[in-house]
Amino acid sequence: xxxxxxxxxxxxxxxxxxxxxxxxxxxxxxxxxxxxxxxxxxxxxxxxxxxxxxxxxxxxxxxxxxxxxxxxxxxxxxxxxxxxxxxxxxxxxxxxxxxxxxxxxxxxxxxxx
Amino acid sequence: xxxxxxxxxxxxxxxxxxxxxxxxxxxxxxxxxxxxxxxxxxxxxxxxxxxxxxxxxxxxxxxxxxxxxxxxxxxxxxxxxxxxxxxxxxxxxxxxxxxxxxxxxxxxxxx
Numbered sequence: 001x002x003x004x005x006x007x008x009x010x011x012x013x014x015x016x017x018x019x020x021x022x023x024x025x026x027x028x029x030x031x032x033x034x035x036x037x038x039x040x041x042x043x044x045x046x047x048x049x050x051x052x053x054x055x056x057x058x059x060x061x062x063x064x065x066x067x068x069x070x071x072x073x074x075x076x077x078x079x080x081x082x083x084x085x086x087x088x089x090x091x092x093x094x095x096x097x098x099x100x101x102x103x104x105x106x107x108x109x110x111x112x113x
Numbered sequence: 114x115x116x117x118x119x120x121x122x123x124x125x126x127x128x129x130x131x132x133x134x135x136x137x138x139x140x141x142x143x144x145x146x147x148x149x150x151x152x153x154x155x156x157x158x159x160x161x162x163x164x165x166x167x168x169x170x171x172x173x174x175x176x177x178x179x180x181x182x183x184x185x186x187x188x189x190x191x192x193x194x195x196x197x198x199x200x201x202x203x204x205x206x207x208x209x210x211x212x213x214x215x216x217x218x219x220x221x222x223x224x
Contacts, residue, residue: 004156033211043157043214058211090156102149102212104156 003027006091008086019078021108023091032074033102034058034066040110043090049074062079081112116140117201122219125195131188133184135201138182143205146177147212148186150197157200157214160186191222 007022025032033048035058045058047066057064063085067075074093078085088109096100118136125131137146147162161168161175163184168175174187188195200217 035214042216045211045213091157096148101159102157104158107154107156 003092004093004105004106005101006089008108009106011108011110013081013110015082015112017081017112019081019085019112021076021078021089021091021110023070023074023076023093023105025093025103026072027075027093027095027103029093029095029103030069031072031094032068033091033094034064034074034076035092036060036087037107038087039088046089072111078110081110083112086110086112098103116213117215118201119199119201119215119218121216122221124221124223125188125191127193127222127224128190131191131220131222133186133196133199133201133220134183135186136151137203138200140181141205142205144203145202145205146175146181146184146203148173148175149202149212149214150195150199151200151217152194153199160199185200191220193222193224196220196222 002026013019022073031050034046035043044060046064049055049068052071065077088107090107091105092102124147145162145164148160151157160172163175177184198217198219200214202212
């Protein structure tokens with residue numbers, strides 16, 4: 001089975017801290033994505049990557065950066081966490097094309113105090 | 114712009130068919146219809162997709178109207194574990210995998 005693993009299910013950080021959210025997939029997928037999910041706002045795309053060392057901004061990239069040094073790993077970085085970044089963060093991967101099947105991790109719930 | 118419209122919530126009795134509608138009246142010729150669901154505290158899960166023909170897999174059936182302006186996801190025998198938020202998404206087949214998730218339909222399967 002395809003597995004998308006997110007490093008932490010729950011994190012609590014303080015305002016101004018640098019936060020790393022790690023995501024690893026084991027199916028050699030080219031495409032990887034970071035979403036955040038908030039009540040009433042649904043899933044919103046932060047960043048995505050279609051290849052190693054490649055990244056594209058999604059709908060809400062402000063305050064975030066990403067890193068994809070290896071095909072299987074896609075990291076989301078909050079350079080200076082703020083309380084409005086308290087959210088559920090979801091990583092996904094897929095192969096592209098018409099099949100459209102995205103595989104999601106279980107999510108990382110981040111609380112910024 | 115909202116590309117799909119779904120009812121915010123629906124109930125279904127356990128063991129009965131759940132029929133979840135989706136309106137996509139502005140769908141383009143190169144856009145597929147995808148369905149995902151999200152069970153509480155988990156990431157979304159792919160269910161099915163289609164272009165213009167009806168599709169069926171082990172999870173569900175997808176019925177797309179002839180004019181492609183609407184579709185229905187059918188869970189033939191709903192169970193309590195099917196309680197989830199169901200997302201209908203339209204996306205061009207050659208547009209990578211950038212899915213835009215709307216608010217979806219919250220399906221409650223009742224015992």
